[in-house]
Amino acid sequence: MAKQDIPKAYEAKEYEDAIYTAWEKSGFFNPDNLPGERTESFSIVLPPPNVTGTLHMGHAVMLAIEDIMTRFNRMRWRKALWVPGTDHAAIATQTKVEKLLMAQGMKDPRQELGREEFLKRVEAFASESHDTIVNQAKKMGASLDWSREAYTLDEARNRAVNTVFKMMYDDGLIYRGDRLVNWCPRCKSTLADDEVEYREHKSKFYYFKYGPVVIGTARPETKFLDKIIIVHPQDDRYKDLVGKEFEVEWIEGPVMAKMVADEAADREMGSGAMTITPAHSFVDFDLAKKYGFDVVQIIGEDGKFTAAAGSFAGKNAHEAREEIVEKLTTKGLVDHIDEEYVHNLSVCYRCGEAVEPLPKRQWFIDVNKAFAFKGAELANMKKGDMVTLKQLMQTVVREGQIEIIPDRFNKTYFHWIDNLRDWNISRQIWFGHRVPVWYRGEEITVGTLPEGDGWEQDPDTLDTWFSSGLWTFSTLGWPDQIDDLKTFHPTTVLETGYDILFFWVARMILMTTYTLGQIPFEKVYLHGLVRDEQGRKMSKSLGNIIDPLDMIAEYGADATRLSLTIGSTPGNDSKLSEAKVAGYRNFTNKLWNISRFVFMQVEEIHHVAESEIVPKTLADHWILSHFCRLQVDVTNHLEAYEFSQAGEKLRDFTWGKFADWYLEVAKVQKDESTDSILLFILERLLAYWHPFMPFVTEELWKQIDPETMLIVHEWPVVSQSFYHSESERWFEKVQGVIVAIRNIRSEYGLTLKQKVDVVLVGAIPDDLSKLVELFAGVRKLTKANKKPVGEFASVIVRDIEVLVSLEGIIDQEAERAKLSVQYEETVAYIKRLEGKLANEAFTSKAPEQVVADMRQNLEEAQKKAQTLTQQLTSG
Template sequence: MPRMFSIPMSRPNSSSASPGASLPKAYDASSVEDEIYADWEASGAFNPDELPARNQNGDPYCIVMPPPNRTGTLHMGHAAMLAIEDLLIRFHRMRGKRALWIPGTDHAAIATQVKVEQKLIAEGMVNPREELGREAFLERVVDFAEESRTTINRQVRKMGSSCDWSREKYTLDHERNRAVNEMFRMMYEDGIIERGYRIVNWDPQFQTTLSDDEVEYREGKAQFVTFKYDEAFPFPISTTRPETKFGDTAVAVHPDDPRYKPYIGQTFEPVFCGKKITVTVIADAAVDPAFGTGALGVTPAHSMVDADMAVRHGLQTIVVIGKDARMTAEAGERYADLTIPDARRKILAELEDKGLIEKVEEIPQNLPVAQRGGAPVEQIPMEQWFIRVNKPFALRQDTLGKWRKGEEATLKELMRHAVVSGQINIYPDRFTKTYFHWIDHLRDWCISRQIWFGHRIPVWYKGTEMAVSSESPGRGWTQDPDTLDTWFSSGLWTFSTLGWPERTHDLDAFHPTAVLETGYDILFFWVARMVLMTTYALGDVPFHDVYLHGLIRDEEGRKMSKSLGNVLDPLDLIPKYGTDAVRLSLVLGTSPGQDVNLSEDKIKGFRNFTNKLWNISRFILMQIGDPSIERRASSVAERTLADDWILTRLTDVIVSVTAKLEKYELSSAGEELRDFTWGDLADWYLEVAKIEGEKQAVLTRILRSILKLWHPFMPFVTEHVWKTAGFDRSLITAEWPEHLVDPRAKGSMERGTQFERIRLVVTDARRLRAEQGIEAARMAAFSISGALEMLDLLKENEAVLKQLIRASDIRFGQEADPSWASTVSGTVTIALNVAGSIDVKQELQKAKKELKETEGYIKGLERQLANNEFISKAPSHVVEGLEVKRQEAEQKRAALQETVKRLS
């Protein structure tokens, strides 16, 4: 049985007038946040097994945290992820669900190893792996990763993340290694993991293969060279990589290109820079006749596009660039062992000397570079391990409600159907199209890496024998030295964290998970691979929803980087502004899939709102006294119009915010809640409460509700107020607020509508005062005439009305003196006696001066519009703009003339 959840509560001192008196005027987040989090964690609040009985009977709701890389510290993108996921998990926990948020970190194989290698090189080593050896080197990497984990977990806690630390996972721990080995074995037995000789992305700097997703493209310029192999070759070709032409085995042209039809099928043996090559002219519809010369030199060993063409036409593959990014012996004796830049310069000089270059153009080019390290990536064929995404295999279980056990499908088909069928929804929806586009162009996934840190490939060799096993088959067997791509283990994250391959209680209870929340930039890196792995292994989806947040940029929209000096660090901002302000800045004013421009000013603004909520709470607590005293809810007969209005408005907000959070409209929900809190509650109801008094029961209900509503957004300040007030339990397990007014109770709703009518009169009266320049603190006389029903309503609430509009006197039903300023408000006319409320002489002089300036402005516009030469030459939109300005100025003149007349 779960133990009863509780957090120690500090009851207000009985000698104090109220808990509000114990709250300082300003909220100091830094003095309370660490203690509050420690209380949450110690209480078991984050563990679904420890939650109250109502949660134990609720529906499961699970999120697995996108595991931050163990490469250092968290950035603002991680902070956004944590703010959004904690908001969702707290909301659903309060809704009575059995909520589980699983934390964890990623070993990030290449990223972490590169980080350590760079660190060791900076310390004086030349080649750390060679100098230390595998075991000693891995010890250094493991130590670094463990230090990073400690730092990252501290930062996750600082963000207020209510994740279950008792279930923390690591992509390289023993349980995840067992899951990885089991997945590899299954896929190998099903024939969708194979070893083959194919072209791959190669990082010459760190000597490892890369997946397509680990290659970035850097904008630059390239020389587009049009040339002939030699004097005898019949036509020119174009390329940006002349150094690869030693490996050309064909020249491809479009089958309908009349320039080259006579050559199709012919074989030539030109001598290219001293090396004889053999090329056959082939026809392929993939060739663009308008690009370059329309003739493409095909290099199957150094271009994936050319490699595909080589498969279609049965072409030979010749490797002319090696793993060290130098030319091989296949490039000829004069070029062998040259670096790529040196070879390119030498080739161009030789072609120029022989008169073989027709032209050289500079064109923009996206240079492929390694995501980690930034070295230019080479495409080279080699023997590696691949997952075959287009190969049919027999399913191990019924899958996605479409395939039966034993039927055949491809991984691509599983990935597509999971989304097409609506079993996975992507927010925002526009990324669904992007997802399908990526799947349609997905190549077989190279999963082997030539690095030491990571999951070792569970394959063993003994002579020509090979065995797939997590343990050595016996003496004489040697394990494959390569490790698996990080995304292989990360792809298992939703179910390996729940105990797979064992059929655990957590796996049965919490899978599929509810939502995968992450940045849109790793939709393909991770999200799609999770769909691939889960549909294959479990026959089900990994999650029901995918929520993609945007990238966090600086206030000018630039990517944050150390070189620009525009990086905002969550750990620097939290002590200055509080965690709640940082969280709000990452949620409010944002949309899923849209980049966020963030500045300290924005965070400062939300710090101000945090203080506003604090002061609202402080005021209410001072009015209600001890909240622990049970109070009878006010009956309709005892409530004022303002009471019914605020309770009806709050009910509307509860219903709306709840619906929006369920639909992931997080910013809209927070903005609506902010408008209610600052506007309806603080600016209106609390002002009325000061006048009417005796509202302890209503204020208590309001405070409890708004603290609950704000808690998922702002957990620390709300918990601190709740705790200080002495309310029951803790907000983290409090029940989400329900309707405060029965929507069917027409009486309360109608009375709320009546207050809205009064509020309109107050708003218009205040506007009238402002237009007439009457200071807010100065009392003024009013006259209100019009519909009798409305006048009766206003008379009944005269005391409140007079205070809100600062009226010394209100005459109801009497026509105002013509000299009084007036405005229409609904069914009544409000008149304001400006005499005695303002300095008439001063205001008259000001109005006359402004009228004179306006008349001069109008004359200037009229002169321009009467100038035929100007009108004939000026663009039509300029003339139209001047005419609009003239009309607006004439309206202003008429208003000022009326003001002068009245004041005179």
């Protein structure tokens, strides 16, 4: 389009979809299609969103940050790969579909539909949800390589899952055992330890007479078969009873009880004695294993009593609690009841139901068993060394092979691993990777379906984190083909929310170090939660959810991205409001208008090489000096994953320097050389902004070079020869003078039309007098060596005395008061500088330029103080 056709305002929704389509068509999201020789690679996997619904602000912030990383590295001439995918999220998706089916009138969808038909419904839901998610990611501008898209439950990932399962099984790391599991009676499935949440809960706490002791419990319904009393070995109260058996009266009649001494007992708690319930308490289960006590299940998977509960068999355990207490009351066995007992109740993180620990035959991964290390790429480890999974997970972070940003999360990571128990990987749900184990009578086959008839596959499925734990390498073709794996693995960085450090990040480290003997990623960048402007979590019940799609429709994707990245730092929660997004829409418009101005201003739009730049004026030197500084800062910040700092510096330069000052200067010094500088800076500025605001920059790029796309432009480097500290200093002085005159004008309530006469006492270059005249509403500017006679409002800017003639309207008393405030401030400033310069520890370490600048500042301040003294004494 001809340059005069550029619209005055940028309407994001008129451009964004077309630009995204053009990027997709270009093929540049796929690193195999990128132009030029690229030796280094950059790779990152998208944390796969669950196919349970739509994207929220948490996803939007993740997409924004990862897209910045990917676009920056693509422009840095690396083979940049960002792998997309979605997660089947087994239990979450199945639960969601079950709820939907029940809302439509089914009572028990699994029973009514059967495995095959039920799974079809879940898959249909998952597929629809997938399409929505992909569409939303595109709206955000995410430059994901869709040709490599993966799904945690597709065939390729299934081969990876089955292969790893078999490897671990053969190494003796996967075993089947009867263990206590966290059971959710509503989801009818086991939960991993970290899928259990704790909720403060008030209930009754009961004290019962149990033979010679009093025992306390919140759950009398589990106590039917209690017959072991544990006391502390040093508890003198019971030393005569330890090791003895005796009869006690109990719920279903007399039982033979035995007293055992173990340090697990707490002497300070109640009577210091407790009975144990191995089948329904993790602590008691461990004790039972230690001493070989029976483990008998009293509550079943349906939450009802088993036959072991005698006359209560078949009743709902929770509901029968009061009935049991009544029975014990009748027998005179209730000692007392604490009505105000507050404790942490374990609940299912999916549905909130109280978790029931119960014994179950499950598949586990042993995290403490030694096996022969397979790889050769981990610090302090050789192929064949005997290691445990726990050790692998600890070593790679401790040795710095994986760096967690921010590093305060290292502590939480190690703490979690120290407390890690064997990982229960089987789930009693249908949606997921089915456990790759087949049985025929006593025979068992692992990995692939064996030949011959009569084999029956294990009915359970695998924990969803088993497959997402393989994500960095299963998405790169392992185990089928490994070209991508060679180029892109280990991946460069993993970017995700700190809330899934354990759920996901730690399991990826476990799975990858085990399978490949490699780290999955070099860095982990953890972003925080996006909260509302008052700092509250966004939730349906609070009605404070901001939908990223609404923001994109209203303000554009670029504005939405900026509002999520500028001002947010790793590991910390951030606040978002619609006003913030609107503010960044204004900034997007500002960039559009800056570009539009440049395009209109210059004779001809074209690429400008660095060699064509000839700075002539102080303003030229000043802007170029700041621009080369900006390039270094922005590049360094982005390489260091400091996105907010990079964005802030870009914004300050673009608005505060380029637009507010240099474009104004350009209006005055209109010539070929200025045109070149405008174009030189704008072209590169658009490139630096591209990772943050890809749409508007790509659209503007069409004006500069309709033949190429900004997405594959090489990251510009600006010569450090433009660095010019003297000009920076001078120009800042002139800015100071202009600001000072403007302030005086506004203090005296002058309108734009009321021009003033100004006298500058001090040295100021000729070509900048003009700027002062233009920008400060000055009628006549005179330079003088000393203050002339007359009435002036005055301010001192560094070593320049600014005198604004206000004959007739100034208040002498007020002026003097202002002058003495200035004088006091200047004296304090001189003292600070003198103190610093006298400090040898400082002057010997600080860069020469800094010290030199400081000396000059001191000299100027001393002059200023002198002038002020004169003014104050002369009146």
